[in-house]
Amino acid sequence: MVRGDIDKIAQETGFSGVVRIDRGGEIEFAKAYGPANRTYGVPNTLDTRFGIASGSKGFTALAVLALVQDGVLELNTTARSLLGKDLPLIADDVTVEHLLTHTSGIGDYLDEDADTEITDYFVGAAHELTTTEAFLPLLDGHPTKFPAGDRFSYCNGGFVVLALLAERAGGVGFHDLLRERVLRPAGMTSTDFLRSDELPADAAVGYLPLDGVDRSNVFHLPVLASGDGGIHTTAADISTFWRALFAGQIVDSVEDVVRPRRDVPEQSRRYGLGFWLHESTDTVMLVGYDAGASFKSTHDPRTGTTCTVLSNTSPGAWPIARAFPA
Structure with a gap:
């Protein structure tokens, strides 16, 4: 893909966001x-911070795996314990x-298999969701969908758990x-959890169509993100993240993180521990989609090529992301 192609798609779709392509550190x-x-x-601007929705599930996974590395948790530790x-x-x-591989079978407070629209409201009192413990009422009361380990079923609530x-x-x-365990070791100096009701000047407001006009997503998402997604970051920090991950700066055994654990044929992908994987190559992906946010970043560790699209609208990232090599 060349510069003119990206500009053309951006103009045709009214794209709002940032696109960045790195190769070999350049x-x-x-x-x-x-x-x-x-x-x-x-x-x-290139320094604008965007919410990346489920793109930050990979960061959650790495924080958990850092505790596993320290012996504080084990992969076979039960949630009940x-x-x-x-x-x-x-x-x-x-x-x-x-939970890391979306094979827990637990009921999901934000079930992506349900017949819903991105403009629907899911989280109720969004302003109360400032801590992980505050999510407990949302996570409760959802019956098990299938026995643990039976199959893959993408589960947002599992990452809050x-x-x-x-x-x-x-x-x-x-x-x-x-x-402490992901952002600082990776050198991601512009990435953090931002309250949606007090966004700093360098953060993009997320927009979605409501009642015929584009409105802020402030009532659609938790006021402060937790384990299932919503951290704010920049395109430069995402590139920094991929380099740090594969340099072993976050966890020791990157190979375990990106080893395919499940095939997901309906997505033409595979899944590791918190990361999407290409169905047949070594390319690793982070993907996020929510009210007023869309994000995809792919990294090929063989060539050091990173392609990142961040947008502050729900559909914004996909036309350009689809034009990138998978």
């Missing part, structure tokens, strides 16, 4: 498009590995744990 393309804040006419009497509908044999387990096992709040 930037081949980096450009910002559209507004970060439509009310005040603030444009996106740390949940106690909380979330009684989670089966007693569900393990950390089941992982954040909760990591907090309880490590004795550190999830946000601080992820900063």
Whole structure:
């Protein structure tokens, strides 16, 4: 894909966001498009921070795996051993590995198999969701879908449960744990958990169509992200992340993280521990989609090529991401 192709797609689709392509540590393309804040006419820049929705599940996985590396958790640690009497509908044999690989079978508070629209409201009192423990009422009351390990079924709630387990096992709040074990070792200086009701000037507001106009996503998402997604980052930090991950700066055994654990033929992909994998190559992916956010970043460890698209609209990233090599 060449610069003109990206510009053409961006113009035709009204793309709002940032595109960056790195190869071997060198930037081949980096450009910002559209507004970060439509009310005040603030444009996106290469340094704008975007919410990446489920793209941050990989970071959650790495924070958990750092605890596994330290012997604080094990992949076969059961959720029940740390949940106690909380979330009684989670089966007693569900393990950390089941949650990391979306094979836990637990019921999901944000079930992507349900017949819903991205504009629907899911989280109720969004302003109360400032801690992982605050998610417990949302996570509760969802019956098991299938026995643990039976099959792959993408589960947002499972990654909030992982954040909760990591907090309880490590004795550190999830946000601080992820900063200490992932962001700082990776050198991701512009990535953090931002409150949606007090976004800093360098963060893009997420937009989605409501009642015939584009409105902010502030009522659609938790006010502060947890384990299932929503951290804010930049295109440059994502490139930094991939280099750090494969240099062993976050966890020792990257091969275990990106080893295929499950085939997901309906997505033409495979899945590792918190990361999507190409169905036949070594390319690793982070993908996020939510109200007012879309994101995809692919990294080929053989060539050191990273392709990243971040957008502050729900459909924005996909036309350009589809044009990239998988």
